[in-house]
Amino acid sequence: MSGGGGKVVLVTGVSRDLGRRCARAIAEDPSVRRVIGVDVVPPRGDVGGVSFVRADIRNPVIAKIIAKEDVDTVVHMSVIATPGTAGGRSTMKELNVIGTMQLLAACQKAPSVRDLVVKSTTTVYGASNRDPAMFTEGMEPRRAPRAGYAKDVAEIEGYVRGFARRRTDVRVTMLRCANVIGPHVVSPITSYFRLPVVPTVLGYDARMQFLHEDDLQAVLQHAVSTDVAGTFNVAGDGVLMLSQAVRRLQRPAVPLPGFAVGSLGSALRSARVADFSPEQQSFLTYGRGVDTTAMHEVLGFRPRYTTAEAFADFASGLPPTGGRAERALAGVAERLPSTPAYAAPSALPGAPGAVGGDDSTVLSLAAARTPARSARAHRGQGGGRRG
């Protein structure tokens, strides 16, 4: 971290937990000499080797910091998803869009900048009934987003593409990350799953992909150190259905018709329990899948957690509020007259291309375990199971 060579990285949006942790992770990279964290409010936790500079990216002062510190890599993470944390939709939009414009303007003026890494999101693809199953990087949303976070991100990506055209000497890497999930993440999707009773949209089952928070750090670190340019979808392997995810959480789901989910969402938002933006509602209705072939083959990044594992790690911190049916079934299974452990019928040819659940193909009754919290004996008599 000291010494001559090495990169000087500027990270925006370090006041939030994910940004702070990512900045720290980047600082640990041996090829990085210095990491400067920038935000309007100081980070609330330990920033480690990151030197924090209090500055607003909406202000031209950012250009001075870039010039003075001789920054060669800019990591832009300051894109916020919820108006609640910013204090209103207009502030959020200003932070996201105007902030990005200013930052990119400053980068364009700074000859020292060599690399730009932007953390974007798969929300840009939208979610609708006319979506292809898996979005590749070249695809556009079927309906252009009209408002909210999705529109902000679409505009930000537009500015980033414009910047890449104007500064062809700068390597621009845009990471479209799937919903980041993990025990420490506070985001619309995690607060949704933290609800004691999870409302779902009646008659629909969304496909979801998750990215573990550790993998987000790793991919940003990787993007800083590598020299691959381009736009990449970043997500854990495999797909979870919303119903499946809720079952793995062992929380009761309440299917509500779509309009009721919307009004419930606004009620929850005013109660500050969870935030249901329209794009999240359509995500929970239709779901979304992104193709990560380019991430594997071009970017050369391999997430440590699959979607299912990332979700299991998130779920391991949540107490179950339901799961009575499972406990009843487990009870029946235990009381069965001695049954030898056997392998479940592997006649089912696991769906081709399906990943992330190799433990579920061989599943003996006695060793049947709940995926979400296998480590925890959740019934006080976990030792009583026949092995």
Next chain:
Amino acid sequence: MGDAEIIPIGTRGKPGRGTGKAPSSAARGLAAGGRSAEPTDPPTDPPVDPPADEAIPPAAPGEPGAPEAPVEVDVEVEVEETAVVAAGTSSVAARERHPLAGIPVSAWLSAFQQAAVEVFGEHWEPRLAQFLAFLRRRVTGDYVVDEYGFDAEITQSFFMAALRPIAQQWFRIELRGVDNIPTDGGALVVSNHSGTIPVDGLMTMVSIHDATGRHLRPLGADLVFRMPVVSSLARKSGATLACSEDAERMLRDGELVGVWPEGFKGIGKPYSQRYKLQRFGRGGFVSAALRTGVPIVPLAVVGAEEIYPLVGNIPALARLLGVPYIPITPLFPLLGPLGLVPLPSKWLLEFGEPIRTDEYDDGAADDPMLVFDVTDQVRETIQQTLYSLLVQRESVFR
């Protein structure tokens, strides 16, 4: 039963009818040791007992409307009486216990075992354990779906099981040319579409699965994925949106993909135009097959046209609901939900010779003339097969 309160008719019903405790005179007359039952419950006997000894008097004096009663009463009374006598002779304990409390656990277990053998057969223990493990997997979400949301487990053990009797018993589907379906690798099954609601797609899925063991992955219109319930069922059973991206992706992954290029024009055509193929879209399915080099298997389905003969439409209501048409069939709005039962027509499914697409050069998919040619070839094959099947068919329902 012993405590049931029987309200006696007329003057406490003494002559013929037993009260809850006291047997009727008829029963007493029938029973050999008729009096033996009596001592067990003397306290309840009312003091005016003596006349009860006499054999069935026709009616209590002064009771109107009784004369025709005795025969009926007699029958009832006998049934009650045997119960009372049995209770009286066996033991007093039987009368006081809770209905379920006294049955020993072993009896429950053996009953349970017998039931399990009945349901699951001789090897019921592993079967039941399997079933329980299946239920637990479902309840805890411990199963795998592929990237399209296809849930192979529930499709095999539930959807297919539900559709199979309809395919085999109701429509009596007869398959021809099953050998034309490749046993592995990608292939595109192209079929005609008919029947007002896409029952033919479901039947094709279950028939192909039973004949070859492969899952047909249907491509559905976006309407399918907009409708609640239908949308989630479609994804779970392996369908995905009919767009070139998904079709090519599935074909590249070596799936057996089903497509109905006529779309709503096909299933929503009036009965008078039955078995006349509509326009085959824009030939997108051919470009997908050309790009991925998979064979096209033409499929002709005969019989699906007759399940719901479409004779009318309510366009205004259809527009209001955002669906392509609201069908009127001879039975549908007329008989209400009963009209939704499809007519039991006899179905014939003939798979034609696969049309190879891997011989064309690379740019073939972008050559519109070639795409149209192949589309026409597929369409003509299906149309000719339909005509020949119709000639062979004896009648609609047989």
